[in-house]
Each structure stands twice: as structure tokens, then as C-alpha cells.
Amino acid sequence: xxxxxxxxxxxxxxxxxxxxxxxxxxxxxxxxxxxxxxxxxxxxxxxxxxxxxxxxxxxxxxxxxxxxxxxxxxxxxxxxxxxxxxxxxxxxxxxxxxxxxxxxxxxxxxxxxxxxxxxxxxxxxxxxxxxxxxxxxxxxxxxxxxxxxxxxxxxxxxxxxxxxxxx
Numbered sequence: 001x002x003x004x005x006x007x008x009x010x011x012x013x014x015x016x017x018x019x020x021x022x023x024x025x026x027x028x029x030x031x032x033x034x035x036x037x038x039x040x041x042x043x044x045x046x047x048x049x050x051x052x053x054x055x056x057x058x059x060x061x062x063x064x065x066x067x068x069x070x071x072x073x074x075x076x077x078x079x080x081x082x083x084x085x086x087x088x089x090x091x092x093x094x095x096x097x098x099x100x101x102x103x104x105x106x107x108x109x110x111x112x113x114x115x116x117x118x119x120x121x122x123x124x125x126x127x128x129x130x131x132x133x134x135x136x137x138x139x140x141x142x143x144x145x146x147x148x149x150x151x152x153x154x155x156x157x158x159x160x161x162x163x164x165x166x167x
Contacts (some may be wrong), residue, residue, distance in 0.1 A: 004030065008150075013159060020158040024151055031147045038140050042133075049129040051120050056080055057089050063104055077104055080121055090122035 011019025015042045041048060059080070062073030081087055087105035
């Protein structure tokens with residue numbers, strides 16, 4: 001992205017049709033890749049959610065086995081717990097874990113029954129991919145509109161350079 005931005009900026013400064021054309025071509029390729037990735041992600045959202053849950057389970061097991069604070073698994077698990085406001089996977093070990101590994105879960109003053117029932121991370125990951133999918137779609141549409149404007153403006157600038165008189 002930095003290289004593509006450099007092409008556009010330097011091409012505009014130098015008034016180079018070649019650099020602006022290359023910038024436009026790179027933007028078209030990036031736009032096509034983003035659209036393809038968005039379609040693929042929407043079609044395979046269940047598989048992606050399954051992969052995220054599997055990644056979480058692996059990190060959770062690694063965090064349970066580790067004793068040091070510098071463990072990557074523990075950092076990943078804490079990030080999941082704080083972001084999704086959950087604790088533990090969908091199994092019995094995940095339900096018991098808050099009782100003996102309170103350093104992995106966010107501190108809350110709630111009843112234990114509600115804690116075990118409503119806050120497993122597998123359920124929260126499923127909610128994220130099913131209930132919050134529209135937010136991801138809105139962000140993708142905003143990025144697509146910005147890229148379309150970039151492509152239009154780069155072509156307008158390129159054509160303006162071609163039609164301008166040489167001084």
C-alpha cells in the first residue's frame with residue numbers, strides 16, 4: 001500500500017502519465033482483490049468462524065499450560081476475552097477455568113451462573129460472525145467507495161496532464 005501511495009503521489013508531483021497509469025492499474029487490481037476476498041469471506045463465513053474458534057482453542061490450551069507472563073497464548077486469550085467480553089471455550093474445562101485461572105478472564109462482579117451460561121467465547125465468536133456481519137459490510141462499502149474515487153481522480157489527473165499544453 002505504501003508503494004502504491006508513493007506511485008500516486010510522486011506521479012502527481014512529477015505530472016507523469018506513466019506513474020499515474022501504474023497507480024490506477026494497481027488500484028484496480030487491489031479493488032478486484034478486495035471484492036473477491038469479500039465475496040469469498042461472505043460465502044465461507046461459517047468456515048472462517050470455525051477456524052477462529054479453533055485458533056482460540058489452541059491459544060487457550062497454550063495459555064493454560066504456560067506459567068510465564070510472556071507467553072503468546074496468554075496474550076491472545078486475554079485479547080479475545082477483553083474484546084468479546086467472554087471467558088473460556090464451549091466445553092466443561094472452559095466453564096471450570098474461571099474458578100482456578102482468574103488471570104485469563106476479565107474481572108467482573110456477576111453471579112457465577114450467569115458467568116458460565118452467557119460468556120463462553122465460542123458463542124461470542126458465532127455472534128460476531130452472524131450478528132455483526134453488517135458492520136463488516138459497511139466498512140467494506142466505505143473502502144470501496146474511497147477506492148473508486150481514487151481511481152476516478154487519478155484518471156482525471158492523468159487525462160488533464162495529457163491535454164495540458166507543455167510549458
